[in-house]
Amino acid sequence: MSFSIAIIREITPDENRVALVPESVKKLTDKGFKVYLEKGAGENARYPDSSYRESGAEVLENAREVLSRSQIILKVQPPTPEEIDAITPNSFLIGFLQHYKYPERIKKMAERKINAFAMELIPRISRAQSIDALSSQAAVAGYKAAIIAANMSSRFFPMLTTAAGTIRPSKVLVIGAGVAGLQAIATSRRLGAIVEAYDVRKAVKEEIQSLGAKFLESPLVAEGTGGYARELTQEEKDQQHKFMADSVGRTDVVITTAQVPGKKAPLIITTDMVEKMRPSSVIVDIAAENCRNCELTIPAETVEHKGVLRYGPLNLPSTLPTHASEMYSKNLLNFLNLLTKDGKTLDVDFNDEVLQKSCLTYKGETKI
Numbered sequence: 233m234s235f236s237i238a239i240i241r242e243i244t245p246d247e248n249r250v251a252l253v254p255e256s257v258k259k260l261t262d263k264g265f266k267v268y269l270e271k272g273a274g275e276n277a278r279y280p281d282s283s284y285r286e287s288g289a290e291v292l293e294n295a296r297e298v299l300s301r302s303q304i305i306l307k308v309q310p311p312t313p314e315e316i317d318a319i320t321p322n323s324f325l326i327g328f329l330q331h332y333k334y335p336e337r338i339k340k341m342a343e344r345k346i347n348a349f350a351m352e353l354i355p356r357i358s359r360a361q362s363i364d365a366l367s368s369q370a371a372v373a374g375y376k377a378a379i380i381a382a383n384m385s386s387r388f389f390p391m392l393t394t395a396a397g398t399i400r401p402s403k404v405l406v407i408g409a410g411v412a413g414l415q416a417i418a419t420s421r422r423l424g425a426i427v428e429a430y431d432v433r434k435a436v437k438e439e440i441q442s443l444g445a446k447f448l449e450s451p452l453v454a455e456g457t458g459g460y461a462r463e464l465t466q467e468e469k470d471q472q473h474k475f476m477a478d479s480v481g482r483t484d485v486v487i488t489t490a491q492v493p494g495k496k497a498p499l500i501i502t503t504d505m506v507e508k509m510r511p512s513s514v515i516v517d518i519a520a521e522n523c524r525n526c527e528l529t530i531p532a533e534t535v536e537h538k539g540v541l542r543y544g545p546l547n548l549p550s551t552l553p554t555h556a557s558e559m560y561s562k563n564l565l566n567f568l569n570l571l572t573k574d575g576k577t578l579d580v581d582f583n584d585e586v587l588q589k590s591c592l593t594y595k596g597e598t599k600i
């Protein structure tokens with residue numbers, strides 16, 4: 233038997249991505265999978281129904297019809313309670329399921345015997361890099377944060393030598409040099425800015441330097457487990473505050489991306505630091521998604537404080553939906569390869585760390 237796969241329209245407000253793009257659909261239909269698409273599901277990501285039909289998908293009128301015929305449901309955002317009701321028992325559901333935010337939906341999935349796997353729980357191990365949707369989407373967010381910062385700034389990023397004089401390049405400071413931060417550094421450099429970057433993990437120094445940016449050396453090191461940072465103690469936070477104040481004060485643009493797994497984003501830029509910045513400076517705080525890195529950030533809003541513009545964007549990957557969907561779609565394809573054998577058997581090998589750690593519900597049981 234080969235399986236039917238559902239792609240439905242993402243109805244979460246401001247979500248433009250689609251779980252599978254036509255190129256991935258073609259790969260699945262070539263392997264013998266049947267793919268059902270809800271009419272218009274790829275429209276916001278600029279993939280028309282016709283491109284899915286050409287890739288072998290069948291386009292149906294509504295989500296209910298698509299879900300009732302499918303054994304594998306691929307999503308970007310968690311399904312709504314109504315969508316969960318429409319999923320057939322014993323189906324497999326894969327997406328960013330956000331169990332911490334929607335525990336009651338996870339309970340409902342278990343009750344309805346839906347086998348649910350969360351893309352955000354895929355372990356960050358080398359073998360799982362091609363499935364790592366947190367990284368693929370963080371790269372999109374980092375790129376877009378730099379573009380937004382350049383757009384908000386009243387200054388050029390590059391140095392310009394013109395008949396009207398020489399314009400000095402902007403100074404950009406990137407705080408947090410994980411996947412998003414490194415992409416923000418690379419993009420700001422490509423735009424010609426002078427970039428400095430700061431992280432509490434010393435391991436990123438070489439990566440920062442290889443992108444042509446300067447690593448801000450601080451005596452403070454806070455490496456946690458698994459390649460992540462740990463939360464700072466109060467004493468370390470005070471030390472960080474002292475160290476960062478001058479650096480923030482001498483930059484035109486600050487892009488903040490710092491996160492600590494399982495915690496609210498660390499508060500790094502305080503009001504007094506913002507007040508040291510020149511009027512016309514810009515802060516783009518992409519940690520707004522998980523609290524904030526800057527004390528004055530208001531999620532989804534652009535606000536001004538003493539001439540400094542601050543913006544805390546939400547769901548940045550959705551603002552670049554064509555490529556963000558393409559990358560996510562490839563992550564899902566690779567995950568499906570792990571779950572299915574030759575497209576014919578759905579096989580959950582719980583000895584596999586990737587499947588074991590990403591599973592939320594299986595055969596009526598909650599796994600977290």
Ligand code: NAD
Binds near residue numbers: 361408436492
């Ligand atoms: P993240 O989103 O958890 O954090 C972003 C950055 O913020 C990190 O670099 C972190 O050190 C930094 N940070 C935290 N607190 C800070 C503070 N107080 N001040 C300054 N910076 C602070 O990180 P991420 O992008 O998800 O990736 C983190 C690391 O995970 C990577 O560098 C890598 O080692 C590992 N990783 C591994 C894989 C893989 O092997 N598949 C994939 C992705 C990431």
